[in-house]
Amino acid sequence: MTMAKTNPHYNFLIIGAGAAGLMAGIIAARRGLSVALLEKMERPGRKLLITGKGRCNVCNCCTIEEFLPNVMSNPRFLYSCLNNFNPYEVMGFFEELGVPLKVERGQRVFPESDRSMDVVDALVDECKKLGCKFIQGTAKELLLEENCAKGAVTADGCTLKADAVLIATGGKSYPATGSTGDGYALAMQAGHTITKLKPSLVPIVTNEAYCRDMMGLSLKNVVLTVTDSKNGKIAYSELGEMLFTHFGVSGPLVLSASCCMNGDLSRYRMEIDLKPALSEEQLDARLLRDFEQFKNKAFGNSLSLLLPRKMIPVVVKLSGIPAEQKVNQITREQRQKLIQVIKAFPISAKCFRPIEEAIVTAGGVSVSEVSPKTMESKKCKDLYFAGEVLDVDAYTGGYNLQIAFSTAFAAASYCCTE
Numbered sequence: 001m002t003m004a005k006t007n008p009h010y011n012f013l014i015i016g017a018g019a020a021g022l023m024a025g026i027i028a029a030r031r032g033l034s035v036a037l038l039e040k041m042e043r044p045g046r047k048l049l050i051t052g053k054g055r056c057n058v059c060n061c062c063t064i065e066e067f068l069p070n071v072m073s074n075p076r077f078l079y080s081c082l083n084n085f086n087p088y089e090v091m092g093f094f095e096e097l098g099v100p101l102k103v104e105r106g107q108r109v110f111p112e113s114d115r116s117m118d119v120v121d122a123l124v125d126e127c128k129k130l131g132c133k134f135i136q137g138t139a140k141e142l143l144l145e146e147n148c149a150k151g152a153v154t155a156d157g158c159t160l161k162a163d164a165v166l167i168a169t170g171g172k173s174y175p176a177t178g179s180t181g182d183g184y185a186l187a188m189q190a191g192h193t194i195t196k197l198k199p200s201l202v203p204i205v206t207n208e209a210y211c212r213d214m215m216g217l218s219l220k221n222v223v224l225t226v227t228d229s230k231n232g233k234i235a236y237s238e239l240g241e242m243l244f245t246h247f248g249v250s251g252p253l254v255l256s257a258s259c260c261m262n263g264d265l266s267r268y269r270m271e272i273d274l275k276p277a278l279s280e281e282q283l284d285a286r287l288l289r290d291f292e293q294f295k296n297k298a299f300g301n302s303l304s305l306l307l308p309r310k311m312i313p314v315v316v317k318l319s320g321i322p323a324e325q326k327v328n329q330i331t332r333e334q335r336q337k338l339i340q341v342i343k344a345f346p347i348s349a350k351c352f353r354p355i356e357e358a359i360v361t362a363g364g365v366s367v368s369e370v371s372p373k374t375m376e377s378k379k380c381k382d383l384y385f386a387g388e389v390l391d392v393d394a395y396t397g398g399y400n401l402q403i404a405f406s407t408a409f410a411a412a413s414y415c416c417t418e
Contacts (some may be wrong), residue, residue: 012159013152015183021166023123047174048116055116057109074367138154149381163198167410171388212244214244220240221240224242224270225270225273225344242272248350270349279416303316306342321338336382361393374411375410
């Protein structure tokens, strides 16, 4: 990228060359607008590279009606922009750019190559092909004239003039990728309200030391249930994957569950059904078969066919059955206690990991101050917003990238139309 310097007048200045910024650049350039993308990092799309564990979960293959229940904050605000650029159209967009896609469990859409780099390269290459100019630099402040956005001033004092400006700087999550919250200050300069920022889709620190003992263990096809002890209601319950870490738990199930947990986390009870395909009666029959096979062994050595190796010592301890007790001496009552542990493996939340480790930042520019159809500011003419900088966030599964693409499409489609 070129460094920032005094530039000719652009139709559209995009601050931030991430998912939303790159999409907006392409759509605006296809309309014949002159486009400049101001990006603080040396390479565009840094956060895109780490999404989906480096595979880039592009979107979710679903209808708008299926999509909206997966949005945690302000779903109704997104209806118009999703209707104009829905998940199927996003899939078609990337296929046309030469990125073949595939649909996996949970309707998650990935590039066939499993390489996020292919998605980033396709977006950047298309921007360059269309004549978009990439400028490396940080926007220090907006250039405002008579309550209209007319460009931006960079940190090194250079002025970039434009007919319209899009803030697509992302949130505060993963600052190493460039998402350091710069867009919030720019929005506030234009008179916007920033709702409370907090981590969303974030790993959870647990109280139990045994989570650390199982560090690195990944569980698949388990059900994580989170119950609010204050009212007895289930806040979250889904089948999927999760991971034990040095601090507690992470993985898709945990990240999604974190969206449903607010305030004092000690009020929530978390339980993992390690064998959701088996009822308690079926699990008991399975245990009896295994115990018959290992009847002359110690209990601590009898669960290798049922549970992952790292988890066995923990389950044995939680069951209350002495590890050295012979399997043929285990009582029905002891077996029932073991079943309870397997069907409701207990963990308790202590706190969330820092917002810098969250996948998404919840909170941001108040959507009541932004047009849901055009993404234009209601406070400042010719100023637009797209992506994570807005107070809109969703579950994991491709929904947040879809939001970035759809809001960017709206902004780029309507800017400079008067």
